[in-house]
Structure formats: structure tokens, C-alpha cells
Amino acid sequence: MGISGPMMRLPVGRLNSIAPSVSALPSALVRATQHRLLFHRRQNVQRAIPGEINSANYVPPSLRRLTTASGVANECNVYKQERDRQRSLTDPEGFWMEAQKAVDWIQRPTRALETPDQCKPYRVLWFPDGKLNVCYNALDRHVKNGRAHQVALIHDSPVTQSIRKFTYEELLFKVKQTATMLRRNCVNKGDRVLLYMGAVPEAIIAMLACARLGAIHSVVFGGFASNELAKRIEDCHPKVIISSSCGIEGLGKAIAYKPLLDGALKLCKNLPNKVIVLQREQLVARLSPGEESWADAVDSIPENQLFHGYETVDSNHPLYILYTSGTTGLPKGVVRPSGGHAVVLLYTMERMYACKPGQVYWAASDLGWILGHSYICYGPLLNGSTTVLYEGKPVGTPDPSSFYRVMAEHKVTTFFTAPTALMILRREDPHSKYRKQYDLSNVKAMFLAGERCLPEIQRWWVRHITGVDDTGKALHSIVTPVKNVISDNWWQTETGSPLVGIEVGLSENGSELPPVKYGSAGMPVQGVDLRVLRIKDEFDEDTVVDAHPEEVAPGEIGNIVIKLPLPPGIMTTLWNDDGRFFDAYFRRFPGFYDTGDTGMVDSDGYVHILSRADDIINVAAHRISTSAIEEVVIEHNEIAEACVVARPHSIKGSVPVVIAVCKHHRLKHTLDQIKSDLVSSIRERVGPFTSPHTDNVVFVDRLPKTRSGKVLRKMIRSMIAVLMKGPRNSLQKCPIAAPATIEEEAVKDEIWDRLYEWEKSVDTSQ
Template identity: 55%
Template sequence: MQLQAHRQSLDDPKEFWLKHALELVDWKTKPTAATDNPPEDALHCAQWFPDGKLNACYNAVDRHIAERGDQIALIYDSPVSDTVRRFTYSELLREVKGVASMLRRHGVQRGDTVLLYMAMIPQTLFAMLACARIGAIHSVVFGGFAPAELAKRIGDCRPKVVLSNTCGLESKTKIVPYKPLLDKAFELADYRPSATIILQREQLRVRLDPAHSEYYWDTELVEAASDADTIECEVVDSNHPLYLIYTSGTTGMPKGIVRPAGPHVVALLYAQRYMYGLQPGETMFTFSDFGWQLGHSYCAYGPLLNGSRTVLFEGKPIGTPDAGQIYRVFSEHDVRVFLCAPTVVVVLRRTDPEGLFRAKYDLTHMRGLFLAGERLTPEIHRWWIATITGRAVPVEEDSVACGKEVSCVVSDNWWQTESGSPMTGICIGHSTNGGHIARIKYGSAGLMLPGCDLRVVRVKDDLDEDQGVDGNPQLADPEEVGNIVAKLPLPPGFLTSLWNDDRRFVDAYFKRYPGYYDTGDTGMIDSEGYVHILSRTDDVIKVAAHRLSTSSIEEVIFNHQDIAECCVVSRPCEIKGRVPMVFAALHSGAQSARIKQIKLEIVQLARSRVGPIVSLYAENIVFVDRLPKTRSGKILRKMMRTMIDTVHGDAKQGKDSSVIDCPVGTPATIEDVAVKSDIWKTIIDTIGKKS
């Protein structure tokens, strides 16, 4: 059924998407055309449902009041503050109207930008929906972001109002104050909004400065309450920006993704119903901050658009207080669909490999558990299936079927900030009969979703990797690894531009392969149409003229029984150009006396599974306590690679890297800066005197 829907979407995309747009969405003015029919050389500018008009907040909240006003819409579960609160759709509407009235009182109108620098609390969601209600464009920045990176975003979108709260909670005892970070960002950006409205959390209260147009959230809400009921939904064009979300780069200006309202609503609702199989009234738990795309799409908008319940979780997979919190949420809130990054599962596996916390709960009610954000290795995939279902998963099998019922399906899916919703995956919502669901292949991100016409193009060695334009891209054969692209036009919901930078929009995504969207990922499509995402194109190692994906090496290393986590990056080699370097964390039960033997076993695994060309040597395998990650769980490979090149370059020049602080910039998204320092020291000890 999934393959049939995909074929229909490519054979007649206009009919396919217009049909779903009219069925899934409440429009103020229904669209009569699917696209604006751009010329062949402007397909990247295609606009979906161009004559349609709507309001996203109306679709997410107001339209459900008649039938679902008393149904729970939002569950706020915060183990770090010992809080569980529930809001019905009627209560959610009242809260959203209050914030919308507060924004209107400060002059926010349709088309204005509002920046949210906030924690995972209900008020953040209220503010996002309030902006959508009045036609303002919100930009959510992860609370606790470093001032320099926050300043870049403030300077770029120049918000009329900034909304914030006094602190974030890392744990019951660790508080991150936001106000000093925000003040420093204003100073660096040399810009202040007309108003900064700050919510006082009970864990930290601060004094505000009226001279800087700083206002107390609760006071402003009270003063705006009298007009709250009069704040109706602002009707906007289908392609009016719903929000900006900035991609996080370690250098330069982050890209401000512009998300069109109407197409995004259609794409989210399609995925909710058919990909994730979520029904109105059911609960979805997306383990992600609102500052990331995953949080925007499937913690904030997706479930509410669908008339479902969403779980807003303020905590971590472990340590707040233990590795059982996620399973508790599954059980306590009757979660049917779960979405997270693979790193969440890796952390659970390392902390609770036997699944003892999982065994405390009955999870037979769950329908689907989806993973996205990084590649899901077969070893982690099998462990998660076994842990959730309690069934043994044979290592020799390369795929698994759903069974008779669609229950506890564990599947990978692939998407990007730019897409806003999945491009590949296994759709479990087409049927309640598991026999109608496609098999799940380990190591694959699933089959293409409707509207996504993915291809793999061959890498040309004579093409400049940064500036080259391939005017005649050659399509790869099935199973052949290359760069993954999407044939234009793109499906509904993709970015329509970059904020204040149309030229960069073209150069970053459409210049390299004319007629295609360049995903920046490498991988292959097998003979059955399953898409295998291996790594970012800059994570491919060229070893003696052979291109090796770091993720394919990681996949092999994960099969070693003592490895809990691992990351492969490249290091310079005088003979072969670059060779792999492995950073790995051991399971708590691993014996330190076996370190040397474990290294030799990993080398042998890599040589036998990847081949001798892998060129992995024992001296290039190091064990660490923790890997450097972003707050969303992605390993900071580029930072590690830059560190290695820096130390190697210093050693070649006779310099001692150990006498200087790490000169490599700290990514704004890093979870723990201390881990960066540990990795820097490890690299110096490993290669500083050997390069």
C-alpha cells in the first residue's frame, strides 16, 4: 500500500496532494490548484496550494473544540521539577489566546518575527501557537544556547518581541540561568527588540529592567486578559511563513529555514495518519526539544493538528532520575507512538543493557516506535526491538515483518530540518493488518514516502567537493553508494527559502546538481527500493582513493559485545591520505585488562566485514568515557575531525598542542563542554607525538 501511494504521488503529484490537502485541512479559502506551475528552471521555487488560505493554529486547536474540547491535548511531564500537568483542548485554546493577546498588546502583527528562547515548558508551546494565531513568524532557539550563537539568530531575524523564561532545568539540582545569556546576546547582536517578556520560574526569579523594555510574563498576561477572547485567527496565504528554524553550524551564519504554513500542515497530517499511524485522541511522545525540527513537527504541531495528545517531556533519558523514565511515560500516559533520536536508545542500552527498567511496565498498547536524526545501526535496532517486545531477535536475519497486528513496530525513518517531515520510512498507518505493512530492513531508513523521488548520483573524483557543479549527474546502480538527491519539484512542506538569503538557498541546495535537491547525505538504494542513509557527505573517508562511509565502519564495531557507543572519524595518513580513527565507550561490565585484546578484535571485525582496505589499526582506536554530543544527541564528528587535523598539523610543524587550549570552536549545540576538553586531551595523547 505504501508503494502504491508513492507511485500515485509521482505519477500525478497535483491530484494526489490536492486531494489530501482538501481532506486533511480546514481551509478558509480552499485551494483550487496544487502548485503554481513554475517553469522547468525554477522548480525549486514551486509553491504548493498557492490560492489557498488558512490558519495553522485554527487547525491545531480551534477546529477540535466542538468535538474534543474536554479531551486532553497536552501532557507536561517534568521529572526535573516533579510536575505533571494536563491541558484539554479548551484549556489550551484559552492559554494560546492569552499569549496572543499579550503579543498583540506589544504591537506584534502578521509577518513580524518573535524569537522564543525558552525551556521545555507548556508556555513555549502556547507562544508558538499564539504566533501562528496572529500570523506572526516564530523562531524557537534552544534554551541555554551560547550568547554568540543566539546573537546571530537575533541579528538575522530581528524579532519585534523576544519571549524567554528565567532558567532551564538540567536536573533537580542543576539550573541554567537564561537571562545573563540573553543579555549578552543582545549586546553582541547590537539589537534589542521592542519588548522582552520573561516568565519567572519558581526555581529562579530575577529582577527585570523596564529601561530595557523588559516585562514580567504573568503581569503582561493579566493586563492582556480582557482582550484575549477577541483574538481571532489571522487568515494567511498558504505559503506565508509559519516559522523560522535555524540549522546549527559550527562556523559562519546558521541557515534560517523558512517553513510555509499550508504545505507544512498538509505534510504533517499526512505523516501522522499514514506514516506514524496516529489516530485522533491517541497520544504521541516525541523526545525532542522545541528548538529542534523534531520538536516543532511532532511534539508541537503534528499531534495537535491531528486532534491527538502530545507529551511535553522536560528531562533526559537517564539521570532524571533513572533509565526508566521513558518507559514510565509510555505506560502512564498511554503512549501509542514514540519518536526519538537513536542516541536515546544507545544511552539506554549502555545504562540498562538488560532492560530491567523496561521490564517494570506493560507496553503492549504501543503501536510504533520511530527513530530519526542519525543512522540507526542494525545492532541498536535489534536491541531496541528485543527490549520493547521481549522477543529474541535473530542476528542472522536482515529484516523483520510486522506480524498479524500492527503492534510495537520499531522502525527508522529519515528526514532533515529542510524537509520538515519524513522523506523515507515504513508507513504503519495504511492498515491495521500487519501483513499489509512493508518489511523493516535493518540498516535501512525505509522506503520513499509520497512526493519524494530520491536518486543516488555517482561521485566524480574530478569534481570540486565544495564548489563544483555536476551539469550531467550520472545515476548510480542499485546497491551502489553515492550522493543522495531528490528530483524536483519537492513535496509539500519543504523549506521555500532561507531567511534573508535567497542566493544561499540556491547555492546550498540546488546548484551542485541542477534539477535536483542535494540532501548532503551519502547512501544507496537497494534493489527493493529501500533507502540506506550512511552518513553526511563530509563524513566519507577517502582511503587510498577508496571511499568508505564512517557509518558502515561504526555498524561493524557495534557488533562487538563490549562496545556501548562508538564514533568513527578520519585522521591524516602520509601513505593513504586518510584512515579511520575510532572513539569508543565500553559497557560498564567490560574488563579493563582486555583493552589491548578488544582493540585487536575490533580491527579483525573491520577487516573481515569491510575488507582490508578499511585500514583500521589498533593504535587508532581509543576508549573514552563519553562522546561529545549535541543536546539532541548527535555526535559532533566535524568538531572531532577538526581537532585531529589541528593536532596533526601542529605535530608536523614541531609544535606541542598540549601547551595550548583547544583552538577549535565550541559548537553552540554541545551538551557538555567538559567532554570537548577530554576529547582534545585524548587526541593529543594518541596522535600528537606520532603524526
């Protein structure tokens, strides 16, 4: 069974008597799973269908704090995080009606949730009769309640060698100016505004201005090339586009955004009414007729011409559209509801992330990703905290001390970054030369997300920051008073806030918080009924629905799902594609949200997220659609067929590998030229952050396919994963079983032989 199942009389073991680290999964998990299955058979416990399980009564052994010699668990010695979660599952109405009181509603809701159509249990409306304005909650109410002169936003930009600060009062004024500009360009409630700006304060100002008017913003990461940007413009039909003239990637290195926008607009049928350009002095853009600079359109508006009002919107009115990569090559526009998102962000800011009003929160991310939306822009400002917007990198801007300087200089309470950044810092500052220059005593908690943090990387970060050496240990106990907690957590663009983590802000007494377990994302949080469903051998890429899902035993790897109903704040649909919304997330496992991730829950109740189940490549916390890359590759005039899969990378997590079939047999020097062409095209058309490299282009005679013509990407991914683990001498024969649907089994061996030879020569650092 998964983490939530029927109440069982399991032994209450000590937390440090745990299954081996996930880094040693293969043999250890087999033994652990066999042992637990034998235990279940001896106890005559039947495996139930998940939908029939009464999850509210089950408390995993490790969530019960040992307070008696006998180890008997009761209500008093369960960690508060789990008590809160159980209450949110058994009484969601009462739990969330209490949580919504933190929001200033224009019309306060009288009920927490409703399901308008019982045949569609995935469609839940949270706080359905509530009305509010999210911008008012993020700015106006703080100005009225004594925070007018508190710093709301710090823009720390080592690449421009500048720091800008905005108080809540100053930020509200700038937002009113921008909202006035948008009204002058006929932007009304429900209209879309697309932002293509990078890590600049004006991007946050524009996001809040849209929320003020009830308009729906869509922020696009500045690294996307013209064709990817065009897809998003065509999908959301923005009335106004706001762009920066450039982005700044390093000291003296400007990347022109305006030509990319111009290229995208040439590909679009649906053009905006207006384009506004924030001119940055590092690279001023040439404006076309009818386009305006931010300075002329926004900054020049005097106070006596400002629009001071704000629109009232329903709780489930879309706050924004955020595009995430889709396996079809078409981006998925995740739609975020206003009211539920505000409630959950406020709930998590103090409880999960231990940041109180007036304290400083820094998420080292880009505004184009979900972390930037939730915990650079909205979460900290809704909470009355100070948010840091950082325009720089972990190293090179100017050196590996950048992160430590920002934490120390701005007295950061909570810090959030990706494990990739830690890998880079470990390489560049192995002996803590730069770390030792700064006092980080003000930092209470540090969180990691974006991809799974390997245990050894997390242990290094703990040692690097705190001086505590946990070499060989599986657990890290939280000290009293709580400080410098370093915890992973797990969530998605679709969810908008954490599903799993350690709620560090629930207590100042470290013994009342679950220890951090290395390699784990933590434990499920409020409203999350997390299950792990068995991966069935008979299922292949043609399978659509698992009508009879089965939960796995603790320690067994499976598909991570969330039992319906989902908590508030999670996406309500995909923009312009409700059918795809159901198909992508709810069709395969009826009654559950399919996260698309695989992992396991160990015997102590900790969740381990291990990999994606689909064809999304996660490169340094950037999720990339394989189809988007394939689309570029296949346009080369010498490529007949191609597929793109991920291969493991020690720093970036994953990088793409292009498996291609040429139209004609070619000499080596010609193939080398094709490889260079493909890499250049991918960098130009999709973006350099995809990390394309000629070493990761492999030519084959034909691709393995199903009888229905689908390329067996999963089989190729599995081959590469096995080869990367080695040892090579024992792998001359392919250990991957041929899927039942393969068209020609001989192709499997052909692909294996080619990949075997490729792996011998590939530079794994690329």
C-alpha cells in the same frame, strides 16, 4: 540506477534474500555492485541521465508482494506505500488535492501546485490560492468539533517532579492570552518573534499564538551560547523575544538562560521592542527596565480583554523560521510554508506514524529542533491527538525507567526518539530491569531519527521492548494486529517531515506493510522521487556543479538527492538569503534537491543513509557547524590556524576533533593548558552539548590546503575514519589518496603521521 528508474525485468527475490547488512558495507558492497553492474551489461541496459528517466513506471523488486508461485508482480501485489507514492509522482495534482481536504481552509485551494518561473523549477508554490490559519486548525476547530475537554498537551517534567495537562479548550485560552500580549506589543502579520525557552508548555503556547496572528516564530535551542543566539537575533530581527529564566538539565540543576540572552543582546545592533521572561521558580531572573514577566504580561490578561480573532494567511506565508547550522559559520534560517506543512503533517500523523485523533503521541525531543516543531507542537495538535512534551533525559531523571514510565502512564500510542537514547539505555538497562516494570502494550509504533540507527542497536531495542530476538537477522516482519513496530525514518530540518520510512498506519494487517530492515531508514514516501547519484573521484571541495549526474547501481553508495518538484511542506527559501538557498541545495545537481547526505538504495528498495557529505557534525542528534567551533578556536591568542572535523563515537555518533596549528612551539604542559582553554571556550561559546574534550585536540605543524587556500577537511575526516576502524599495524602508510588540488602533497603524510600517533593514545569514550 537509483530506486526510481526505467522499468526493468529484474528477478523478484524473496525479501529475506537480501544484500548483507550495511554494517558490513566495505567488501560486501564492492562484490554486490560488481555483480549488479555485470548483470546490467548482460541485459544491455544503458545508464541514463536521471532527468531523462521515467521514474513513475519503476517498482523495485522488494516492493512487489509475492502472491503467486511464479512471482509475477502486478498492481494488486505492490505494497500500498509504494502505490501511493507512485500515484503522488504521476498525478501530484490529484493526489495532493485529495490530501488537502483534511485541512480547514478559509479559502480552499483550487489547484495543488504551480511553478511561477520555469527557469527555477526548485521554486514550487503548493496550494497557491489557498488561505488558512494554522492555529485555528490546531485548536479552534477541535474545540468546536467536540474535543474541547480532551487533553491536548501533557507536560511531563521529572526534573521539576511535576505533570501539567491542558485540554484543547484550556490551551486555546492560553494561546489567546499570549496572542493578546503580542498584539499589545505591536506584533502583526509577518513580524518575527524569537523564543528561547526550553521544554515548557509556554513555548508551544507562544508558537501557536504567533501562528494565530500570522507572525513568524523562531525557536532557538536553549543550549546555545550568547554569540550563537546573537546571530539568530540579528538575522531575523524579532519584534519580541520570549525567554525562560532558566532551563533545567537535571534534578536540582538549573542553567541560567537570561544572562545568555543579555549577553546576546549586547552583541546585537537590532534590538527587540520587548523582552518577556517566563520566571521559573528554580532560578528567578533579574529583569532589566522595560522587561516583563510572563505572569504579568500574559497570565494576568482577563477573558474580557482577550483577542478572539485570528489572521488569514496565504498558503505559502511563512509559519516559522528554524535555524540550522551552515558550513560558513552563519546559520541558515529555514522558512516553512503554512499550508503545505499543515497538509503533510496531517497526512503523516495517521499514515506514517499510526496515531489517530484522540490518541497520544510522544516525541522525546526539544522544541528547538525540527522534530519538536513538526511532531511535538503542530502535527499532533492539527491531528486532534494528545501531545507529550517531556522535560527530562533517558537516564538520570531519575533513572533508566523514565521513558517506560511516560509511555505507560500516559498510554502513548506512538513514540519517537533518537538512536543515541537507545545507546544510553542499552548501557544503563542491559538486562531490562527497568523495562520490565512497565506495561507498554498500548504502544503501537516507535520511530527513530536524528542519526542512523546501527542495526545492532535497533535489534537490541526490538528485543528489549518486544522480547523478540532477531540476532543475525536482517528483517523484522510486522505482526498482525500491528503493534510495537520499531522503525527508523529519515528527514531533515529543511524538509519538515519524513522523506523515507515505513508507513505503519496504512494497515492493521502486518503482512501488508514492508518488513523493517535493520540499518535502513525504510522506503521513500509520498511525493519523494529519491535518487542516488554517483560520487565522482574527480570532484573535490572546489567543485560546484555536476552538470552530468549519473545514477548508481543498487547497493552502490552515492549522493542522496530528490528529483524536482519537491513535495509540499518543504522549505521555500532561507530567511534573507535566497541566493544561498539555491547554492546550498540546488546548484550542484541541476534538477535535484541535494540532501547533503550520502547513502545507498539496496536491491530490495530500502534506503540506507550513511553520512553527511558536508562539514556538519552530528553529536547525539544535535547538528553543529564546524565553522562555529573553528570561530571560537581561532580566537585563542596562541592558535594560528585550525579546522574541526568529526570522528566516530560509539554513543553520540560523532564528536568534534580540533586540528590546530600553534603560533609558537610549546612545551607539553603549555600545550595541555591550551587544550583546556579551547575546551572551556567551546563549551562556553557554542555549548556543552558539542562534547568538546582535550583528548580531541590535535596539534600539527601545518594544515593541508588546496591551491586556492581551502583546508582539505574531507581528507582529514577520511584519515580519522580509517584510523578508527583499524587494525593499526597495517595502517602505517596513509591509504588516503591525495586530492588533485592539494598544494603540497608532503603535508598529507605529515598529517597522517600525527593522527596515527594521536589515535594510539586517544580515549575513544571521550
